[in-house]
Amino acid sequence: MTTAREQRAAIPGPLTRARASRGPQRTLLAQDRRLGLWLVAPAVIVLLAITAYPLAYNLWNSFHHVDYLAPPIGGFAGVSNYANLFTDHQFLPAFAHTAGFTVVSVAVETLVGLAIALALNKPFRGRGVVRAAVFIPWAVPTVVSAELWKTMFDPQQGFVNYLLTELHLPLASTTWLDGTWTAWIALLIADAWRNTPFVAIVLLGGLQVIPRDIYEAAKLDGASAWQTFRRLTLPLLKPALIVALIFRTLSSFMIFDVVYIMTGGGPGTSTNVLSYLNYQAFLTDFDFGYGGAISVAMIVMALIIAAVYVRTFRIEQTT
Amino acid sequence: MNQLTIAAVRSAGAGRRRRGPGQLTRRTGFFSLLAVFVVASLFPFYWIVITSLKTPAEIAQGTTSLLPGHMTLSNYIDDFTQQDFIRPLINSVIVSVSTTVLTVVLASLAGYALSRTRIRGKPLILGFVLVGAFFPLLAMVGPLFIVYRNLGLLNSYPALIIACLIYTLPLAVWLLTNYFSQIPRELEEAAIVDGTTRVQALRKVIMPVALPGVFTVTILSFILVWNDFTFALSFMQTPDRYTAPLAIVTLGQSQYQTFYNLIDAAVVIISLPIALIVIFAQRRIVSGLTAGALK
Numbered sequence: 001m002t003t004a005r006e007q008r009a010a011i012p013g014p015l016t017r018a019r020a021s022r023g024p025q026r027t028l029l030a031q032d033r034r035l036g037l038w039l040v041a042p043a044v045i046v047l048l049a050i051t052a053y054p055l056a057y058n059l060w061n062s063f064h065h066v067d068y069l070a071p072p073i074g075g076f077a078g079v080s081n082y083a084n085l086f087t088d089h090q091f092l093p094a095f096a097h098t099a100g101f102t103v104v105s106v107a108v109e110t111l112v113g114l115a116i117a118l119a120l121n122k123p124f125r126g127r128g129v130v131r132a133a134v135f136i137p138w139a140v141p142t143v144v145s146a147e148l149w150k151t152m153f154d155p156q157q158g159f160v161n162y163l164l165t166e167l168h169l170p171l172a173s174t175t176w177l178d179g180t181w182t183a184w185i186a187l188l189i190a191d192a193w194r195n196t197p198f199v200a201i202v203l204l205g206g207l208q209v210i211p212r213d214i215y216e217a218a219k220l221d222g223a224s225a226w227q228t229f230r231r232l233t234l235p236l237l238k239p240a241l242i243v244a245l246i247f248r249t250l251s252s253f254m255i256f257d258v259v260y261i262m263t264g265g266g267p268g269t270s271t272n273v274l275s276y277l278n279y280q281a282f283l284t285d286f287d288f289g290y291g292g293a294i295s296v297a298m299i300v301m302a303l304i305i306a307a308v309y310v311r312t313f314r315i316e317q318t319t
Numbered sequence: 320m321n322q323l324t325i326a327a328v329r330s331a332g333a334g335r336r337r338r339g340p341g342q343l344t345r346r347t348g349f350f351s352l353l354a355v356f357v358v359a360s361l362f363p364f365y366w367i368v369i370t371s372l373k374t375p376a377e378i379a380q381g382t383t384s385l386l387p388g389h390m391t392l393s394n395y396i397d398d399f400t401q402q403d404f405i406r407p408l409i410n411s412v413i414v415s416v417s418t419t420v421l422t423v424v425l426a427s428l429a430g431y432a433l434s435r436t437r438i439r440g441k442p443l444i445l446g447f448v449l450v451g452a453f454f455p456l457l458a459m460v461g462p463l464f465i466v467y468r469n470l471g472l473l474n475s476y477p478a479l480i481i482a483c484l485i486y487t488l489p490l491a492v493w494l495l496t497n498y499f500s501q502i503p504r505e506l507e508e509a510a511i512v513d514g515t516t517r518v519q520a521l522r523k524v525i526m527p528v529a530l531p532g533v534f535t536v537t538i539l540s541f542i543l544v545w546n547d548f549t550f551a552l553s554f555m556q557t558p559d560r561y562t563a564p565l566a567i568v569t570l571g572q573s574q575y576q577t578f579y580n581l582i583d584a585a586v587v588i589i590s591l592p593i594a595l596i597v598i599f600a601q602r603r604i605v606s607g608l609t610a611g612a613l614k
Binding site for chain 2: 029034035037039040042043049050051053057058094116119122124131132133134135136141143147148149152154155157158162190197198201202204205206249254255257260261268274278279288291295299302319
């Protein structure tokens, strides 16, 4: 979209022509640019202050001794904070947990989200109501999804064990959050319940811009439903799919609230994730050097994830 | 292919489909699938609502039925009187509204500049803004904590409001840049040729057309900040400054038991405004999310 606008900008429009009598065009252009700069500056400065500055600060801290519980502060620490990542017996497991959780949750949310989007793309009466109903879990706070599923999985107050008991199924007396695998299942369900609607909404948006005529043509050619989906829908849905995948992968990789509230990284440290480890380093241990190293590691990993997606799908530049 | 043939093919196809033998099962399957999605989304809400209406005696008994029993509002009253849940709610409103106002102002200015002036480095700025949307929240917590501590801002509203801009500002700048770009430049230029100043043109020509975009940004910002837990947990230290989501986590916990009736009543309370917003502004939110995501 910008290319067309840029081209238009190169041609002197009525704006420049109308004012041309007052001075050379170059001054007007400079004025226009200066105005733009002043207007965009506040937002950019705020964003620099809350992203670039913390990044730089973390980087500095990560090479220094900044453990407030073990002064003195500020001495050069070399790469010892980074070395600690590999020796503290928490970081590598937390990384493995986070990576595993990301893969499974994104896969589940994408598949279910795609199914919901395909269903909601069909016209039927009451579609708006169904869409709102399916969409609400995305909008509620993470605290709601966490507390809600904590209630659902509670052995006394929960629905899950009640249902299992009534149906005479095994696991009916499970204390879900006290076991490693069962705690992961609870976390996965809480996360998927809240985030699948996001995938569905983005994919539905992608489906709705696919022209209907293409499907008519495919039908004329005798394509089966599966062929139509595989050869037409999926390729045309690719841009929306990539957006949903990138958003979900990165935010799943940074999962924090639900883990903090539901399991606290437990039982033991078996559901510890990178963000939770980072939180503990900062605000439980007050070790901003080690915390900084974890932060820098997470930012690098996020960049790698984004780069892999961009390379794999060869996203064209849209700006 | 002309319109007529398409229509003919469509109606023939529809007719064939309706008469087909597997059609009834397929329709049943489709609507069962929809029902599964709706129930999966909404049943957990039903469960916390009935839990929030239980008496302490019923809570002590555990789950015995899918239906509510005695139904009492005492948990809600307790939350407001004994648990002092009003203060956190007010804090949440203060922080959400302030952040939203700041977001709308900053993003409107930036969006106007990025779509309406010939500012240099536009792709670079937009790219930088987008990166902000993916920045790990926890990576902000440590450095901001030190800065806030040194400035004496810990446990204050400004600390939380500034941090929360990371949720809203990237999305808002992108959305408003898109909205402003869609307004034909000629509209503004015509106004300027007619002798209005640029500021007047902005107020009388651009703003009215951009208003739906501003509305969408307002709603999304409010939701995103209302939902914050991470930053409130990190920067708010005394219960009188807790926001509602943070207060819920400390609510109804005793050494021996978790009082799910009290927690779930509070969960229902903070979900209500969001549910209402979604029901009444669904279209705007969806268009905002998809536009923000797809452009």
